[in-house]
Amino acid sequence: MNASKIAQAARESSAAVAAASTEQRNATLGAMRHRLAERAKDILAANQKDLAEAQAAGLDGRLVDRLRFGKGKLQARMRSLEKIEALSDPVGQVFREEERPNGLRVARVRVPIGVILMVYEARPHVTVNAGAFCLKSGNAAILRGGSEAKRCNAILGDLWNTSLAEAGLPTDAIQVVSGTHEDIEALLRLDEYIDLVIPRGGKGLIEAVSRRSLIPVIKHYAGVCHVYVDEGADIDEAVAIAIDSKCLMPEVCNAMETLLVHSDHAGELPRIVSALEDAGVTLRGCLLTRSVCPQVEPASEDDWRTEYLDNLLAVRVVKNVQEAIRHINAYGSHHTDAIATADESRAQQFVDQVDSAVVLVNASTMFCDGEALGMGAEIGISTDKLHARGPMGLEDLTSYKFVIRGNGHVMGGNGP
Amino acid sequence: MNASKIAQAARESSAAVAAASTEQRNATLGAMRHRLAERAKDILAANQKDLAEAQAAGLDGRLVDRLRFGKGKLQARMRSLEKIEALSDPVGQVFREEERPNGLRVARVRVPIGVILMVYEARPHVTVNAGAFCLKSGNAAILRGGSEAKRCNAILGDLWNTSLAEAGLPTDAIQVVSGTHEDIEALLRLDEYIDLVIPRGGKGLIEAVSRRSLIPVIKHYAGVCHVYVDEGADIDEAVAIAIDSKCLMPEVCNAMETLLVHSDHAGELPRIVSALEDAGVTLRGCLLTRSVCPQVEPASEDDWRTEYLDNLLAVRVVKNVQEAIRHINAYGSHHTDAIATADESRAQQFVDQVDSAVVLVNASTMFCDGEALGMGAEIGISTDKLHARGPMGLEDLTSYKFVIRGNGHVMGGNGP
Numbered sequence: 163m164n165a166s167k168i169a170q171a172a173r174e175s176s177a178a179v180a181a182a183s184t185e186q187r188n189a190t191l192g193a194m195r196h197r198l199a200e201r202a203k204d205i206l207a208a209n210q211k212d213l214a215e216a217q218a219a220g221l222d223g224r225l226v227d228r229l230r231f232g233k234g235k236l237q238a239r240m241r242s243l244e245k246i247e248a249l250s251d252p253v254g255q256v257f258r259e260e261e262r263p264n265g266l267r268v269a270r271v272r273v274p275i276g277v278i279l280m281v282y283e284a285r286p287h288v289t290v291n292a293g294a295f296c297l298k299s300g301n302a303a304i305l306r307g308g309s310e311a312k313r314c315n316a317i318l319g320d321l322w323n324t325s326l327a328e329a330g331l332p333t334d335a336i337q338v339v340s341g342t343h344e345d346i347e348a349l350l351r352l353d354e355y356i357d358l359v360i361p362r363g364g365k366g367l368i369e370a371v372s373r374r375s376l377i378p379v380i381k382h383y384a385g386v387c388h389v390y391v392d393e394g395a396d397i398d399e400a401v402a403i404a405i406d407s408k409c410l411m412p413e414v415c416n417a418m419e420t421l422l423v424h425s426d427h428a429g430e431l432p433r434i435v436s437a438l439e440d441a442g443v444t445l446r447g448c449l450l451t452r453s454v455c456p457q458v459e460p461a462s463e464d465d466w467r468t469e470y471l472d473n474l475l476a477v478r479v480v481k482n483v484q485e486a487i488r489h490i491n492a493y494g495s496h497h498t499d500a501i502a503t504a505d506e507s508r509a510q511q512f513v514d515q516v517d518s519a520v521v522l523v524n525a526s527t528m529f530c531d532g533e534a535l536g537m538g539a540e541i542g543i544s545t546d547k548l549h550a551r552g553p554m555g556l557e558d559l560t561s562y563k564f565v566i567r568g569n570g571h572v573m574g575g576n577g578p
Numbered sequence: 579m580n581a582s583k584i585a586q587a588a589r590e591s592s593a594a595v596a597a598a599s600t601e602q603r604n605a606t607l608g609a610m611r612h613r614l615a616e617r618a619k620d621i622l623a624a625n626q627k628d629l630a631e632a633q634a635a636g637l638d639g640r641l642v643d644r645l646r647f648g649k650g651k652l653q654a655r656m657r658s659l660e661k662i663e664a665l666s667d668p669v670g671q672v673f674r675e676e677e678r679p680n681g682l683r684v685a686r687v688r689v690p691i692g693v694i695l696m697v698y699e700a701r702p703h704v705t706v707n708a709g710a711f712c713l714k715s716g717n718a719a720i721l722r723g724g725s726e727a728k729r730c731n732a733i734l735g736d737l738w739n740t741s742l743a744e745a746g747l748p749t750d751a752i753q754v755v756s757g758t759h760e761d762i763e764a765l766l767r768l769d770e771y772i773d774l775v776i777p778r779g780g781k782g783l784i785e786a787v788s789r790r791s792l793i794p795v796i797k798h799y800a801g802v803c804h805v806y807v808d809e810g811a812d813i814d815e816a817v818a819i820a821i822d823s824k825c826l827m828p829e830v831c832n833a834m835e836t837l838l839v840h841s842d843h844a845g846e847l848p849r850i851v852s853a854l855e856d857a858g859v860t861l862r863g864c865l866l867t868r869s870v871c872p873q874v875e876p877a878s879e880d881d882w883r884t885e886y887l888d889n890l891l892a893v894r895v896v897k898n899v900q901e902a903i904r905h906i907n908a909y910g911s912h913h914t915d916a917i918a919t920a921d922e923s924r925a926q927q928f929v930d931q932v933d934s935a936v937v938l939v940n941a942s943t944m945f946c947d948g949e950a951l952g953m954g955a956e957i958g959i960s961t962d963k964l965h966a967r968g969p970m971g972l973e974d975l976t977s978y979k980f981v982i983r984g985n986g987h988v989m990g991g992n993g994p
Contacts, residue, residue: 563937
């Protein structure tokens with residue numbers, strides 16, 4: 163692949179996408195939805211071939227899982243396209259409008275960022291979702307999926323091109339590219355054409371992209387997420403939150419990985435532990451946990467820092483909310499952390515002092531989710547503090563311009 | 579200097595600054611204001627020595643101007659500290675608060691970014707202003723001014739340390755550092771301790787910082803700013819806007835550098851040109867301009883891309899608003915551009931299609947200014963599209979966290 167040609171083509175098409183009407187951008191998503199239905203068989207067959215090759219090559223089982231793109235996932239994508247189509251268009255939205263004392267009218271207007279490069283592994287559904295998100299927000303996209311998904315992604319790329327053409331937009335507005343690591347490195351140096359890079363995948367991938375990129379990067383790092391059961395918390399409610407946070411989707415970044423329990427509840431630990439075991443979770447505990455639940459395996463220092471993404475959970479008894487906060491800030495990943503408590507002042511202390519993108523009080527970590535938070539959908543969960551933090555919706559793929567309207571206003575001397 | 583030690587100290591102190599009360603942070607600014615008054619003589623004397631050395635070393639005249647920190651500028655800084663003190667505290671501000679249909683209460687709360695590194699040239703006033711801005715927004719700051727300002731900056735750094743201590747904050751929360759280019763490069767690699775870099779100065783400095791930094795950078799590039807005089811525009815009003823945009827402060831980045839005039843006004847050009855000449859501006863014109871104003875020097879292709887920062891102005895006659903927009907997007911720097919027009923539809927076209935941080939209708943480019951736009955003050959004007967674009971106020975030095983409050987909410991099955 164020719165990195166420079168791809169990036170230039172994206173830049174050129176970005177002006178047309180930014181200027182396109184909401185209807186045109188939505189029409190592309192609609193067309194894509196129909197193309198996916200039409201070509202479902204080919205897509206699933208291509209994914210089968212990708213899967214067979216990945217398994218033959220001995221790819222990590224979890225990566226193989228993420229590569230799988232069956233009928234159910236395809237239909238979920240089609241519904242998701244429909245949802246994104248229905249979301250309100252962020253482009254042109256006016257915010258913080260005000261009239262200054264001198265009569266100058268000042269507003270900020272959302273505009274697309276320009277060209278967005280996504281670098282990701284396995285999951286072919288990102289090829290559909292990220293393309294839709296970038297386009298809906300008026301951006302051109304370069305989507306670089308992993309080579310393990312090449313057959314499936316090639317078809318999805320063709321379908322994006324066809325769908326764009328059908329809506330009267332440049333086919334280069336969404337380019338699905340493969341290419342070697344050197345090609346990606348070349349793309350990452352083209353900051354004159356590409357405005358933003360979003361890498362999604364393992365820590366190694368994200369770090370490699372961040373280190374090499376001259377283009378701004380928004381990182382979506384792992385989640386080592388916690389639920390802290392405070393003194394005086396309702397244990398049934400806390401257990402329900404813990405089970406939901408751990409078991410609903412253990413494979414997602416906002417699943418709980420460590421449960422912290424106030425020492426007052428030590429006597430309740432057998433009940434808490436067995437409820438989690440009944441839900442299929444294997445536990446690793448601190449010394450105190452094991453003193454009341456001897457069947458629990460010991461947790462090592464490493465466990466406190468591990469994102470299991472699996473039915474595994476570390477459990478630690480802490481003295482108080484302050485120790486819980488210290489543990490979370492020291493061992494966690496500043497992603498998503500929850501407290502179960504009946505005490506408002508400790509809830510506020512937790513909210514103020516836990517340095518995470520999402521902090522929850524008496525709610526499951528599963529609610530760290532763009533849809534649950536009213537964004538309609540999300541392109542990922544940022545662990546960065548600049549531009550966007552936490553779940554990123556359509557607006558987070560836009561910038562803004564200041565629009566200032568006067569009446570012959572000048573600053574020196576003679577203005578109105 | 580020891581880059582790693584400085585960065586670590588900044589990181590450690592950032593927690594205390596983030597947790598400090600508004601009063602404590604304001605008290606630091608107040609203390610600094612008093613220290614500046616107390617030590618005014620020493621500051622001015624140090625600046626005199628810096629100036630003498632710079633002149634002896636044959637430093638560029640413009641840089642020498644920016645280095646100058648006389649009594650007037652010092653007093654302006656003291657007033658500015660008072661203003662920043664009076665601004666409302668962005669830390670803890672709650673925005674986009676809503677209750678979801680399931681009763682979950684979702685809000686975003688502004689939090690400090692963490693550690694901000696400023697890299698700049700000459701201007702000692704930045705040492706006061708940037709320190710105040712970072713601290714007021716709850717961040718720790720590392721301020722690296724140019725070696726040409728070393729004596730003056732050393733005193734200002736001491737005063738920050740004293741002021742912080744007086745307010746009970748760690749003295750490392752604002753560190754004024756010197757150090758070689760290699761030291762700066764070392765700082766730019768410490769992304770584990772530093773969260774944001776803002777370089778301010780010439781293109782060379784900004785590019786060098788951006789290329790070498792592993793830390794996110796917000797760039798403040800040059801302004802090649804335009805005023806376009808549309809067909810049917812009131813010429814007197816347009817001339818007043820042009821003169822204000824060019825002459826009020828020719829040295830600032832949002833000063834006009836090119837005047838575009840609709841060809842219908844060709845007959846008015848002598849009047850426009852002589853009004854600007856009377857205001858002390860030297861003009862360089864396109865062929866058409868020179869055909870009616872033969873005294874005007876010819877403009878070269880380079881002139882359309884030049885940020886003069888001086889009493890110099892390029893003038894070009896264009897066919898229509900479309901050609902004006904094309905010229906601005908092609909030759910400009912996406913900074914600040916204005917249209918003088920009596921036609922709302924062309925105003926809207928200009929606003930929609932000019933890809934600049936600030937777009938003005940019937941107002942001087944001087945209004946691209948944090949204070950004029952209601953931010954109270956500004957730390958600079960971002961030419962980037964991520965995180966902050968255009969004039970940056972206190973809020974732009976913050977991030978946010980999501981705070982979600984439930985009532986035992988779980989996502990699967992049994993939640994309320």
